[in-house]
Amino acid sequence: GAGVSQSPSNKVTEKGKDVELRCDPISGHTALYWYRQRLGQGLEFLIYFQGNSAPDKSGLPSDRFSAERTGGSVSTLTIQRTQQEDSAVYLCASSLRSLKGKLFFGSGTQLSVL
Amino acid sequence: GEDVEQSLFLSVREGDSSVINCTYTDSSSTYLYWYKQEPGAGLQLLTYIFSNMDMKQDQRLTVLLNKKDKHLSLRIADTQTGDSAIYFCAESMGEKLTFGTGTRLTIIP
16 A cells, blocks of 8 residues: 555553554555553554564563564564553654665554543 | 764754755664654655765755765755754665654744
8 A cells, every 4th residue: 555554543442452543555565563642751662563473562561462464464463351551642654674674654543432 | 883973953044045954873774864744744754865975965965974974864945834843864774764763953034
């Protein structure tokens, strides 16, 4: 596609429920990143994919968080048993490995846990 | 630590220059970046500088790098209302970027 697409754009859920957030990167981009942005705070790195493998998942806050990527394209971030502190904007970005650091971001998914 | 630090807020009169500052942590970072986030949108790469440079100019934008002090700044000349946004500096650490907290730039008419 023309840009990085994330869905849904907004998600409201009840505490304890599971949520899935989807990211469609730019076609041909091998690197994919998930970041979290809490209100009034900077971006917090969650996980990085190169192709379908995740060489760096050091930012996942707990075992309730997991992510996968299939076909070197679409990625899904899953949060199980959501807590109120999970409320944030979840941003996905993709890039060509040869253009390290030049990330193209989606508009994010605003997650609200009630 | 891994903190990239920025001031949270900056207010500038329209037409004046804006200077946004950042201190980073990893002296081995190859590139340093400035990203812009407009309301309701994702981040957009604004400019970047290679670590062996001390200055880069791109139209109204000037990036200054002081490697000794690990200090990076972004100067926006002739600030316009369309420059209102949050500006993030970032350093590359391995395969990932570590971002600062962002500086919200407000333009005073």
